[in-house]
Every structure is written in C-alpha cells, then in structure tokens.
Amino acid sequence: MAGSTTICIDANEFPVSSVVVFRTQAEVTRSFPIELQAGNNDLEIKGLPNAIQQDSLRIQGVGKGVTLLDHAISSTPRSSLFGFNEPAKVKELRASKKAAEAELKVLAAQAEVLLGYSKSMTAEHVKPEAFMEYMAVFGQAGAQNVDAVKQKEKEIEEIGAQIKKEFEASRTSSERNEQLRLTIISVVLNSETELKAAELRITY
Numbered sequence: 001m002a003g004s005t006t007i008c009i010d011a012n013e014f015p016v017s018s019v020v021v022f023r024t025q026a027e028v029t030r031s032f033p034i035e036l037q038a039g040n041n042d043l044e045i046k047g048l049p050n051a052i053q054q055d056s057l058r059i060q061g062v063g064k065g066v067t068l069l070d071h072a073i074s075s076t077p078r079s080s081l082f083g084f085n086e087p088a089k090v091k092e093l094r095a096s097k098k099a100a101e102a103e104l105k106v107l108a109a110q111a112e113v114l115l116g117y118s119k120s121m122t123a124e125h126v127k128p129e130a131f132m133e134y135m136a137v138f139g140q141a142g143a144q145n146v147d148a149v150k151q152k153e154k155e156i157e158e159i160g161a162q163i164k165k166e167f168e169a170s171r172t173s174s175e176r177n178e179q180l181r182l183t184i185i186s187v188v189l190n191s192e193t194e195l196k197a198a199e200l201r202i203t204y
Contacts, residue, residue, distance in 0.1 A: 016186055017201075018054070025137040028200035032200045036066065043200060050075065052204045055183070060198035065192030072186045087170040095157040104152045111145050114138060120137040136197055 009032050020027040052073060059071050140169070185202065 006042040006044065009043060009045045011045055027203060029201065029203045034198050034200050036063065036189060036193055036195040036198045038194050040069065041189045041191060042188065043187040045125045047187045048185060050182040052183050056204050058203040059187055060201045061189040062201055063191065063195045066191045066195070066198055069188040069190050074184050074186065087166060090166045090170070093159055093163045093166065097156055097163065100152055100156045100159060104149065104156065107145060107149050107152060114141055114145065
C-alpha cells in the first residue's frame with residue numbers, strides 16, 4: 001500500500017454548495033474536489049467558521065472505493081491560518097514613492113552640477129558682464145531647484161502616509177475576517193486506488 005499523503009484545502013477558495021435554513025439554525029454543505037492516492041490520505045481544511053460543533057459535523061468521501069477513517073476539529077491562531085498579501089493600492093503607492101524618490105535624486109544631481117559649475121568660474125576667465133548674467137541665471141535655477149526639492153520631499157512624505165493608512169486599514173479588515181475562520185478539520189480518507197476526480201463533502 002502506498003504511503004500517506006497530505007492535502008491542504010483553503011475553504012475560502014470554494015463556494016458553499018448548499019444551505020438549508022431551519023427555525024433555529026442553518027445546515028451548510030461544502031464540497032471540495034480532491035485527488036487521492038491509493039492508501040491513506042490526510043486532509044486539512046482551513047478557513048471554516050469557528051461555530052462548527054463536533055456533534056453536528058458530517059463528513060463524506062465521494063468516490064469509488066473511498067472510505068472515511070477518521071476526522072477531528074481543532075483551532076489555530078489567526079496568524080498561522082493565512083498570510084497577509086499586500087493590497088494592490090499599497091503596491092501602487094510604493095511604486096509612486098519609488099519614482100518620486102528617483103526624481104528627488106535627479107534634482108539633487110542637478111543642484112550638484114549647478115554648484116560645481118559656479119565654482120569653476122573665476123574672474124580671470126569670465127568677463128564681469130557674463131559673470132553677472134550667469135549669477136542671475138544661477139540664482140533663478142537654484143531657487144527653482146530648491147522649490148522642486150521641497151515639493152518632491154512633501155510628495156514622498158504624503159505617499160508614505162497614504163501607504164501607512166492603506167496598509168493599516170487592509171490589515172484591520174483582514175484580521176477582522178480571520179476572526180470567523182479559526183477552525184481546521186482534519187480528515188483521513190482511504191482510497192483503494194488512485195483517484196483523479198474524488199470529492200470531500202462536509203456538512204455542519
């Protein structure tokens with residue numbers, strides 16, 4: 001007989017198959033397509049509501065020669081159930097911040113060029129009229145550069161604040177949703193043969 005294999009299922013990736021509403025409660029059925037190896041197959045279903053009760057849980061392995069050997073319900077800390085994917089909005093803001101930081105470096109380089117060129121000028125090689133004209137241009141260009149740097153630094157700071165706000169809002173929303181998904185159901189199914197199209201069905 002082949003060795004045991006483990007199959008991990010995130011219930012959030014599959015829709016609810018059916019819901020039957022009674023006077024005081026509801027019965028939910030969920031189905032998960034699975035592939036089974038010959039022999040024992042260990043399955044873990046994560047992302048289920050924490051209100052599932054052991055005595056109301058029914059599990060069925062659907063497929064020729066498939067037998068349910070064992071099952072158990074357990075809980076796990078929220079942080080170990082799901083990873084946290086950075087929201088698309090945050091990724092977009094990070095890209096904007098990176099571009100703004102690159103532009104700030106260009107402005108800094110421009111300032112260095114202006115300063116370096118001014119230091120290279122001497123009265124010995126430049127006529128007074130040309131020197132005065134250059135100083136006027138240098139002063140105007142320098143002032144524009146300083147203003148541009150200030151604006152770019154402010155833009156980067158504002159983007160950073162937006163990133164923090166978006167990230168915290170998304171993190172809070174994600175953690176709030178995870179509070180309803182603390183249950184893990186562990187199942188052991190035995191299959192007489194390898195099955196490419198079996199099904200695990202749970203009702204609670």
